Amino acid sequence: MPTPTRKRELAGFWFGLLVLSTVATLAYRSIDAAVDTLGWVEHAGHVLRELQELSSVYSRAAGARRAYVVAGDDSQLADTAELDGRWKKSLVILRESLADNAAQVARVDELAGRFAQRITSLDEAVDRRRATGVGGETADGLELTTRVRAVREDMERSESELLAQRDARTRRDVASTKQLVVAGTLGSILILALAFGRLRQEIRRRHESQLALRASEGFLDSIVENIPHMIFVKDATDLRFQRINRAGEGLLGLQRAELIGKSDFDFFPREQAEFFQTRDRETLAGRDVVDVEEEPIQTSGGERWLHTKKVPVADDQGAPRFLLGISQDITEQRSVATALKTATDAALAANQELESFSYSVAHDLRAPLRAIDGFSQALEEDCADALDIVGKGYLERVRSSTMQMGQLIDGLLGLSRLTRGEIDRQRVDLTRLATECGARLRQAYPTRSVELVVHPDLTLDGDPRLITAALENLLGNSWKFTSKCDAPRVEVGRNEAGAFFVRDNGAGFDQTYVHKLFGAFQRLHGAAEFEGSGIGLATVQRIVRRHGGRVWAEGAVGHGATFYFTL
Numbered sequence: 213m214p215t216p217t218r219k220r221e222l223a224g225f226w227f228g229l230l231v232l233s234t235v236a237t238l239a240y241r242s243i244d245a246a247v248d249t250l251g252w253v254e255h256a257g258h259v260l261r262e263l264q265e266l267s268s269v270y271s272r273a274a275g276a277r278r279a280y281v282v283a284g285d286d287s288q289l290a291d292t293a294e295l296d297g298r299w300k301k302s303l304v305i306l307r308e309s310l311a312d313n314a315a316q317v318a319r320v321d322e323l324a325g326r327f328a329q330r331i332t333s334l335d336e337a338v339d340r341r342r343a344t345g346v347g348g349e350t351a352d353g354l355e356l357t358t359r360v361r362a363v364r365e366d367m368e369r370s371e372s373e374l375l376a377q378r379d380a381r382t383r384r385d386v387a388s389t390k391q392l393v394v395a396g397t398l399g400s401i402l403i404l405a406l407a408f409g410r411l412r413q414e415i416r417r418r419h420e421s422q423l424a425l426r427a428s429e430g431f432l433d434s435i436v437e438n439i440p441h442m443i444f445v446k447d448a449t450d451l452r453f454q455r456i457n458r459a460g461e462g463l464l465g466l467q468r469a470e471l472i473g474k475s476d477f478d479f480f481p482r483e484q485a486e487f488f489q490t491r492d493r494e495t496l497a498g499r500d501v502v503d504v505e506e507e508p509i510q511t512s513g514g515e516r517w518l519h520t521k522k523v524p525v526a527d528d529q530g531a532p533r534f535l536l537g538i539s540q541d542i543t544e545q546r547s548v549a550t551a552l553k554t555a556t557d558a559a560l561a562a563n564q565e566l567e568s569f570s571y572s573v574a575h576d577l578r579a580p581l582r583a584i585d586g587f588s589q590a591l592e593e594d595c596a597d598a599l600d601i602v603g604k605g606y607l608e609r610v611r612s613s614t615m616q617m618g619q620l621i622d623g624l625l626g627l628s629r630l631t632r633g634e635i636d637r638q639r640v641d642l643t644r645l646a647t648e649c650g651a652r653l654r655q656a657y658p659t660r661s662v663e664l665v666v667h668p669d670l671t672l673d674g675d676p677r678l679i680t681a682a683l684e685n686l687l688g689n690s691w692k693f694t695s696k697c698d699a700p701r702v703e704v705g706r707n708e709a710g711a712f713f714v715r716d717n718g719a720g721f722d723q724t725y726v727h728k729l730f731g732a733f734q735r736l737h738g739a740a741e742f743e744g745s746g747i748g749l750a751t752v753q754r755i756v757r758r759h760g761g762r763v764w765a766e767g768a769v770g771h772g773a774t775f776y777f778t779l
Contacts, residue, residue: 256375259309266302277334281341323363330356405536409525442539448532451492465512480510495522496532517543584614635675642670646704649684653691667705674759674779682755685748686714686775693718717772729765
């Protein structure tokens with residue numbers, strides 16, 4: 213007949229097993245739900261990409277026809293058949309992807325009808341252009357464009373809402389999983405501590421049979437030996453090692469036979485051993501879990517850093533009998549964190565020093581420049597009659613150089629200011645910004661007739677102020693370098709790879725020297741040919757890099773240039 217103590221032990225064992233099984237089951241279900249939700253999130257993202265691809269191909273097909281209607285150039289229609297096939301195929305693929313969503317399938321069908329009506333309308337315009345030589349959009353055609361955009365935006369909004377809902381659900385599932393894992397780990401540590409204490413009590417009292425004792429030891433050994441962190445047990449009296457697992461042997465570089473029965477003073481320097489035992493005594497006295505986030509330890513392989521948790525194991529009367537510790541080797545993580553912090557601090561210090569230097573130099577240069585310009589102006593006004601043509605020419609060159617130097621200082625200060633302040637990321641309508649910038653350039657250069665083509669629906673996440681500055685520099689460059697073209701053209705858009713671009717058919721540049729384009733004060737054209745300070749593209753690069761992006765350029769002399777950027 214089992215004794216009351218034995219019954220309590222059996223009840224505790226099955227209760228612990230039930231707790232662990234319950235935690236494991238709940239964790240598995242949570243992870244399985246998270247995986248399922250992630251699948252839906254991926255599906256929503258896939259649908260959005262397919263919708264974007266469909267919109268892109270359809271826009272190109274419609275744009276080619278509009279271009280022919282406007283310009284009458286047959287080459288514009290060369291790819292329409294291929295593009296028509298692609299957007300129709302994309303519609304089929306999109307419809308299959310949304311087969312589980314009746315509302316979205318209905319929108320796809322509506323979109324297919326709108327596309328067909330719009331393409332038919334444009335084909336009629338093409339036919340009129342061919343027949344009469346005059347082409348133009350009808351009000352119905354433009355209305356169809358608006359309806360197409362409305363349906364597409366409605367689909368994107370619906371998928372984005374689904375994506376947000378599924379993403380929120382995934383986050384909740386992941387959070388639940390983390391909580392379950394943490395609870396399971398703490399429960400395992402507690403059960404392990406209780407099991408160790410009970411095991412020592414059973415050995416001392418010899419109430420259990422040798423067979424049951426071996427079974428318990430085997431079970432505990434399996435747990436301890438397969439935990440990847442060092443686990444050790446010390447007696448509460450002399451703090452001598454009573455148990456250590458394989459991970460502990462590997463970490464210390466010692467066999468457990470060399471460790472069992474020994475204390476910290478047998479392996480570590482005296483100062484370090486005293487530190488360990490002081491913390492052990494505090495743990496035993498406090499009778500609570502002690503978390504030592506970082507502590508150094510000397511091993512046969514050199515110094516290692518550990519994250520250790522210690523807990524006292526008490527007997528039936530509540531007196532501490534053993535000390536249980538679990539140590540994780542965090543040497544590599546600590547080294548990486550230290551190196552990262554050092555590099556970050558050095559970079560911030562260097563950046564602040566460079567910024568301060570540039571700002572100080574620029575400000576210190578203004579005073580002598582104002583003096584040079586002021587005395588030059590006084591000389592020109594007061595002593596003009598005493599100067600011959602050569603002298604006046606020299607004076608004019610001095611004032612011109614002073615003015616240019618002032619512009620360079622302004623550019624340098626502007627470039628320096630870009631390194632200050634936080635990035636205020638918002639959803640930016642790049643199409644609107646480009647159109648407004650083009651309008652300002654037309655006002656600034658009323659005698660210029662530049663064809664500006666801005667692709668629709670260009671949006672990005674960035675700081676509106678900085679993005680505007682970058683776009684003004686890029687478009688200003690294109691406006692400037694197309695000044696000698698008979699039919700200047702500037703285009704703003706996004707390519708298939710997702711990079712935004714500003715393209716012109718102006719003077720271009722030699723691709724051999726592309727590495728110089730984005731350096732401050734670097735210019736590939738002489739000041740007599742095209743004015744400028746050489747700061748604009750350096751400003752663009754600084755803005756793009758502050759957004760974590762990349763900027764690059766392609767061009768050829770006499771054949772224009774294209775500047776790409778991603779954020």
